[in-house]
Amino acid sequence: MRILITGGCGFIGHHILSYFLQKTDSEFIVLDQLNYASNGYDRLRYIGAYNNPRVTILSADFSYPLSKGVEREIGNIDYIFHVGAESHVENSIKDPITFIRSNVEGTAHILNLARKLQLKCFFYFSTDEVYGPAPEGVAYTESDPHNPQNPYAATKSAGEMLVRAYRNTYKTPAIITRSMNVFGERQHPEKFIPKIIKQILAGETVAIHSYPNSSYPGSRFYIHTTDIADAHLFLISKIESRQNIINEDFNISGEYESNNLEMANRIADILGQKLKYKIVSSPKERPGYDVRYAIDGSKFKKLGWSSSDKFNVYLEDTVKWTASHPEWLIK
Secondary structure (H helix, E strand, C coil), X not given: CEEEEECCCCHHHHHHHHHHHHHCCCEEEEEECCCHHHCCCHHHHHCCCCXXXXXXXXXXXXXXXXXXXXXXXXXXXXXXXXXXXXXXXXXXXXXXXXXXXXXXXXXXXXXXXXXXXXXXXXXXXXXXXXXXXXXXXXXXXCCCCCCCCCHHHHHHHHHHHHHHHHHHHCCCCEEEEEECEEECCCCCCCCHHHHHHHHHHCCCCEEEEECCCCCCECXXXXXXXXXXXXXXXXXXXXXHCCCCXXXXXXXXXXXXEEEHHHHHHHHHHHHCCCCCEEEECCCCCCCCCCCECCECCHHHHHHCCCCCCCHHHHHHHHHHHHHHCHHHHCC
């Protein structure tokens, strides 16, 4: 198989590439614009993909139409994993236009490439945030309406609508997957877990976002990158065995929900530090803060996949790895 991974130098993209290199004999094309979150080719070097004969690396900004030369270098592809995206909510609030170009126009450009190929499947990586905040006890299913509350979530929802339109109009074979907070090694320190690690190690006071006018912390579900990669390899195996899953949507959920304060305390305990924190109920950098996200992954589980149930091991490994590699906290 030949697999194109957009955003392959980024956090999720390089973990998928690493997992697939170990588990398959496929060839890979990495397409990345190398923005601030990519850290150049550092992640690819770390996983041994930079000079790997099975990996071709192309630097191109897919928020603009791909050039004929880039398309030629990509060549024939069996699967596209469209992972690349602007993903930090606070940045989307400051600069929504960049997110629209990357996550909406960029998705259209990659879909246009897909139209020209004899593609087995286009995988669109979406997020639980498209559904908006989930009240306590609620977990959204694939058929629930979207209710995005910030520019990032809105652009990912718009990308989903484009994928559905291309499935219907051009018969582009595509699957939409939505995941929750993904964590693991070599994550950019703007994200919650590495950010908390960095602040604790520096002896800083951690801001814990809570429900409006309340001291009760917001919460998130977490899933490790290994589970994300394994879930998508599972989907490929179903397609290769000719099971009829093309043009479906799947929520990929982990098993562990943690409120922000609990997660920060767990990280501090792993580091052997005492947590210093303050509760912030109306964060200025994130107006309209969504206090809880939750998705129902039962449809995907009925297909035969389940997460590894190794959250505690993955969290401890991630925290200890990150603390022992402080260079990844200053990117």
